[in-house]
Amino acid sequence: MKNSEEVKQKLLELQVLDEHIKEVQQQFVLVSQKTKELNDIVEALSDLNSLKTDSEMLAQIGQGVFVKAKLGDTKDVVMNIGADTAIECSAEEAKKIIQEQATKLQSYLSKIKEKLEQAAMYAQSVQQDILPLQAKT
Numbered sequence: 001m002k003n004s005e006e007v008k009q010k011l012l013e014l015q016v017l018d019e020h021i022k023e024v025q026q027q028f029v030l031v032s033q034k035t036k037e038l039n040d041i042v043e044a045l046s047d048l049n050s051l052k053t054d055s056e057m058l059a060q061i062g063q064g065v066f067v068k069a070k071l072g073d074t075k076d077v078v079m080n081i082g083a084d085t086a087i088e089c090s091a092e093e094a095k096k097i098i099q100e101q102a103t104k105l106q107s108y109l110s111k112i113k114e115k116l117e118q119a120a121m122y123a124q125s126v127q128q129d130i131l132p133l134q135a136k137t
Contacts (some may be wrong), residue, residue, distance in 0.1 A: 003133050010130045017123045024119065028112045031105055038102040045095040048074040 058066040
């Protein structure tokens with residue numbers, strides 16, 4: 001294979017790798033955001049015990065839309081479990097479930113980070129392969 005063809009092939013490979021890295025980075029950001037949301041929920045559930053019944057609060061009824069409400073029972077919460085299904089469970093149960101989800105996401109984040117590092121190392125290797133080929137053309 002001629003050097004110029006090999007360089008073109010390596011450059012194409014590098015371009016594909018770059019796109020892959022960008023996709024994995026986006027995935028990393030999304031999973032990081034979701035992990036933070038879950039951790040914020042765990043913190044809010046932990047704070048529930050310190051709130052007094054009938055305390056005034058804001059209840060979200062949609063994205064960025066809130067109504068004033070009075071806090072009732074703080075021992076139980078209603079939790080969405082997917083497929084438009086919600087269950088009532090204790091705040092402690094909800095906290096445990098959400099902590100487990102956050103732990104799984106954190107593990108997934110570690111795997112994504114590892115993939116990113118491997119892809120970056122491979123991209124660097126391809127770049128190193130290109131340098132001598134470009135010098136010969």
